[in-house]
Amino acid sequence: MKKLVALVLVAIMALSIVPVVSADEVVTLTICSADNTFGLSTDPDLQQAVVDMLEEKCGVQLEAIIPPIGSYNDKLETMMAGGDVPDIFSISQAMTRLPNYVAREQPLKLNDLIASSPALSAIDESFYNALEIGGSIYAIPYYYPRVKCIFLRKDIMQQYDIQLSETPTTEEFITELSKLKGTGVIPFSFPKWIDNFQFFLNSFGAYAGIYKNTEGKFVDGMQEPQMVDALNYLRELYTSGVMDQEFITTENATMREYVYTGKAACDIDYVANYSNYVSQSEAAGKYSDVQPIYMLVGPDGKGGGLNESIQTAWCISSECKNPEAALRVIEALVTDPATHAAFYNTGVEGVHYTIVDGVAVATEKATNSGYAIKYNYITDAFISDFSGLPYQPTEEMKAALELQRTIIDKGMELRGPKQMIPAGKSDLYDENSASITSYWKEVISQIVLGSVTVEEGLNNYKNFWNSVDGDTILAELNQ
């Protein structure tokens, strides 16, 4: 009997070793990114094909978590708070969220790991610096900073004799677009996202939120004198009928569709979306090229496009057991042409698309889930050469993308400021930053819609600022 028990115990011990041995062979990592990645499809089978491809490329086992983009941040933050931080995760609105995550010690410091990777070290340092916190790098960007400009339909310009250059003045913008009053065409379609007003604030040297001024001191932009002129201009845009009177309920998709269909003359959008305007206006049966307006020149010659900087980037969890393997995955996603294209846009051959005469054609299954071939990676990625891929865009698309590249470059050149407030420097700021942002958005929308005058709105803001002890925040940040 004793022998039998001993035998069973030995067998159990031997079996317990087996998983340890196999765990050493293949590293398992969790990767979390929203469903606007993993081959740009919400179909689980299609997403899994991208995961399989990534596993094969990087020699790791991946457990993919792919929440819907609309709930991505909630999901990620719930996982973090519950102690389930994914080994590899992407972050959105990086300039706002990364400081918070770093303050909670969630992401790993990546300076040494990046230095060990020639491919990642080759990325322009300024892109890393945009997300630098206290001299350390915690996130790896994977595309150029996001910049927005105004896209104006050329057919409407011609029809109504609208004379606007790519950098008109603030007055010209109102005067010329006013020609559309009474025509049934919305002169300027604008989305409900108040952050976009920064495009116009740039023309007056104003900045909504706390920022570092030219003297290197943190100040509150809402209380700077130039904000008054900027807000008066925004109000005039609305009262003159140039801005869509229903903008406060307009989604981005609706705003774009207005321009695609010619219901609106122009809107504000990412410079990298130029090719969408060309292709979608054609799909709507209202084809027109669009002219970018990179910035409006203000009375003092100031101006700049809407700079959203690096908004999304990759992080590795500080609890990741194998950061080197995690970095291999990120390196492939950011610098390998085939992996990057598959992950962010095109998906996997034979699953998402098939190649016909060198051109990728979406499969029926992929099309049914709303997938369409997109080539944005060509203009968005840091990778300069995608010519090695077995499929290429059509000649027309190539031409549009070449133009898009020029537009992106010009947009980058003329982009306005974007500031990141360091985390951990002022606890009071860390506690109140969300409510400060939310309040200035509320005040600006009230002023534009005419619920309050500029003076009343700014007074309300001042009262709020005092209630959160804003001056102490500035003093702490300036220490």
Added chain:
Amino acid sequence: MSRTVNSNVIKESAARKVFRVFNVLFLTLVCFIVVIPIWNVLITSVAEDKDVMGGVYLIIPKSFTLKSYARVLNSGYMRGFWNSLFIAGVGTVVAMLITVPMGYALAQRKLVARNFFMKMVSLTLVFDAGIMPLYVLIRTLGLIDNSWSLILPFAVSTFNLIIVKNFMMSIPESFVESASLDGCNDLMALVWIVLPMSVPILAAVTLFYFVSFWNRYTEAVMFINNSARYTLQVMLRALIYQSDGSLGEGNIVYENTKMAVMVLGMLPVMIIYPFVQRHFVSGLMLGGVKE
């Protein structure tokens, strides 16, 4: 003869006639307000792509095609549909299996510490711990990324439990007493006597549970990691957000496809509702009364 009939008719005053006309107009308006969004979803789902761009497609159909439905039925959204159906179906059965006996037990006046149990149950109506404690609980139970995480924590709804309990309290005790004289134990009395008399409330509560499981969204996003286990509601929201393309990267999915998925999302409840409708109002009225 006709004179006799006329003399029996109560003559309506002018004010009452105006009131009735106003009522009809008002209720017609309310009816339109309820019906128009559903009508819009239906006509948009059968419209051609080009007709739904620009956000002007409201009441009058411009085209008819089943292309969007063909697309959706052969897409990954069907997996979400089956996942939802599993969770709603199994969840409803599990919930009813727990709620009904619990409601019956709480309806027994002889139950020891009945008031204490009722107070504990009612407490959950007032206090909701929120998603984080629930997440930690699910994680501790090892149910993360498991479809049961969308069933077990929601197996008893206090509101439904109280309705069932109140209804069962309204059944005369003499029925159960007679059954026990004939040799029935509590379980047999519940199955053979109480349940057949409780069809209206069971129908209403079944529908409540089904709809609640079918529409569950936040928990599905939070507790499920593998997108192959996502419910239809999660996929529908993903579809809407993805096509919004606010980050400039999303696919452009036209409204007709979105609406076809929405119709798919409404379908099970629309199918079930007519079968339970006749019990619905009476069940609620009876269960809502505390004797």
